[in-house]
Amino acid sequence: MADNMNVTLQEKDMKKVGATQKVTGVFAKILCYTFLFLIAIIVLFPFYWMIISSLKTLAEYKLSVPTLFPKEIIWHNYVEAFEAANLGTLFKNTVIVGVVSTILSLVITVLSAFAFARLEFKGKNTLFAALLATMMIPGELFTITNYQTVSALDWKDTYTVLIVPFLVSIFYIYLLRQNFMQIPNELYLAAKVDGTSDLKYLWKVMIPLALPTLISITILKMMGAWNSYMWPKLVTNDTNMELITNGLRNAYSDASGDTNFPVQMAAVAIVSAPLFLVFLFLRKYIMKGVSRSGIKG
């Protein structure tokens, strides 16, 4: 083998090779950044268009040569959007439904995850496997019967109907159980020896240690309430009981019956803003939660 190794490059060749590899490296970097910035512009453009459109007059919006910045900023579009779409009531509904369902959901999830992670009872593994299996079934399949059930229970047009059917998420139970299982069992045994009750142990040890997961669940659940559209539309006849997203499709017409696009865009901006703010402050938890769940709220 040693004999075959006399393939030494001449010094001149070496310099040339060094130069070309540097050039291709720089070229690839430039190409990379150009592509990434182009994508960033495409990603951001709808947001930009939403904001500037929401501040234009309808006349300016309709110009055949579009303006990239409003000539005159019409803040009033936002007031109009808020009033026309009944956003105040819908906002209140969404917050109530979101907060109540998140709290109840967290309690149920924590208790169930604790039982599955730390307690021993007959049929535990079978039950858990059966629950996981239901995750395969698309939610639409449940909707049909749930619609019948809530109609029969006469829950339509109440907060109950918006909250109760979605309180249990098997996925969240699974997520939290995995998290709980990572906490060493010795801690639980030590607590037992010290005579700590299960609930106290759960509250003082497990929950603080699993806090990041609980925050992720909270955010995803709130986002779920904020984005839900199908179910509220189905189970509410009274538009005052709808949630915020339903309000978006309300008519934004001017006197002549045409759609008033700037006001519509203002409504879209109002609905989008809280999600952005939450994202801004809790980016880490959201991205972590999403990368584990893969579900859109």
Add this chain to the structure above:
Amino acid sequence: MKIVLQNLTKIFPGRNKKIKEEVVAVSDFTFEIPDGKLVGLLGPSGCGKSTTLYMISGLQKPTGGKIFFGDDDVTRLSAENRGVGLVFQNYALYPHMTVKQNILFPLQNLKGKDKLKKEVMIERAYTAAKLVQIDNLMDRKPSELSGGQQQRVAIARALVKMPKVLLLDEPLSNLDARLRLQTREEIRRIQKETGITTIFVTHDQEEAMSISDLIVVMKLGVVQQVGAPQEVYDNPTNLFVAKFLGTPPINVFEGKVEGEKLYIGDAAVLDVPGVSDQPVTVGIRPEGFEIDPNGPFVCNLQNVEIMGRDVSVVSTNEASLNPVIRSIVNSDNKIEMGETVTFSLKSHKVFLFSKEDESRIYF
């Protein structure tokens, strides 16, 4: 191919705005590695030995200095154009490829006039595999191999392109003790058979001493000593090297020289001609002690461990800088289990070091 490192220096910039401090990983390293030798870079973790290896491979660019392969300056050349084979600490075998595909991979990268025919590639892959004795495992996945086998595959992959230089990063650290002994002999054999200039990095002095032609002892980016293993062991240039090499480690004492005599405590233990009066640090190799009832050096006996041919005598002394003194003597010596044990010293196993800079004081 001989390798020359000239004033090689690597400085890592501060990690962020808060930690602005630069880290000097390798400082002014000058060294010539003769053709066809097996060289061990040795030092505690963080001494810059891996950085040196990566600079030779081309994966890291030196901040200063030059690297020559033969007469060619390769300093500015990137890794793929240097013709080096590199074996990573964790082997870096592609998990989705079979052993054969892993070994073939470097050959399939060749382009233009270097491009090989498929049969030639397979033949060379088998030649390399035979050399490391894994030619019967060619269709396995890395996950189906033991640590030692993975190591061999990694070496075969590095050898298959017939590199001018073979670089091994901590090649044995992921193996268990038994495999380690076996594999280091194997590396020695492969290196001898191929005659490729080979550099490997290790923190294990025993490993480096046992197979290297030359060892380089490094500390905090600075080369402490270069030489044949036995020579470095017998003649350490400073306290660090003396302490780093040898198992059991060297015994270190507070001492002083007065009138060309070495004192440890109040006892004059050795004649040290030509050394001026000064306080010193004394290093004595475990095999530098001799049981001698009339000897000058008295220690408090703690324990005697019989290890077959040799006897390890564990004792204490107020001047010792280690918790205990370990000395190894021939088992023919009769040791009285009394309060004390008395030694005379072999002068070529006793080293004196300056109190100021820990450098060696010769006598």
Add this chain to the structure above:
Amino acid sequence: MVESKHKWKAWLYLAPAIVLLLIFTVWPIFNTVHVAFQEGYNELSLIGGESTKYGFGNFVDVVKYPGFVTALKNTLLLCVLTVPISTILALVIAVCLNSIKPLSRFLQTIYFLPYVTNSIAIGMVFAAMFNIVGSNIGGEAELITTSGIINNVIEFFGGEPVNWINSGSSYWANITVMVVYIVWNALPFKILILLGGLQSVNKQYYDAAKVDGTSRFRVFTKITVPLLSPMLAYVVITGFIGGFKEYSSIVGIFGDDMGHSGNREMDTMVGYIQDNIDRWQGRASAAALILFGIIFIVTMINLYVSKKKTHY
């Protein structure tokens, strides 16, 4: 694990979850199957107004019904178009993002923004961007005031404006808009997963490849993609499942009528179920079972293929 002296305690903790699951998850599974096989089941059946018999009637009705066929075709088409496009695009973006240092985190945050949006809200923004405003659009006496920013851009580069979503627009124009919007919406999740996968790949594989002089293209096809195959399989499977449940993005652009003409020509499977839920529950149930069947089969195929392709 602790052998609890009070086993009833575990059941106590589980009680709220189990009660709710029995009512809203377990019962619907049985009931949906039951209803789906009751021929002609509708809202009157619930209150006992009409007697029905068991059979495949609902399935036959559903499959015969042109609206369902359209919905199935649209759903499949959108899946087949958007999943590969968004996966490949996300892969290229993730690889680029992984290869740069400055601005990488900043760009990553930007790319994630579409995820934290309401798909109906931003669908309306897309609709506005593709919208032609004027009167009699698609008719003889067409009068356009603005042809929409997308058409403006097309015209700027010398192209012909297209009627994307307004009345008279073609089916493929509608599909194109939907594909653009769905891909835009699907990128963040895929980039996040693939980038996470790339970052967990041991850097030594790339160092090893570099020492061996591997070209960028070969590194990508022979090392990056195979090592990333579990994540790719994951985003493809979730992409297909999400694709088969496409609904609200179409509402965002075309409104509850699922199209510009009032004929629900952009309807999807979920849209069809939703449309029948309060009247023809038998058909809705049958359609839901068909949807479940498709998702199940596609997931199994995906799992089978990815198991064959990712073997380590």
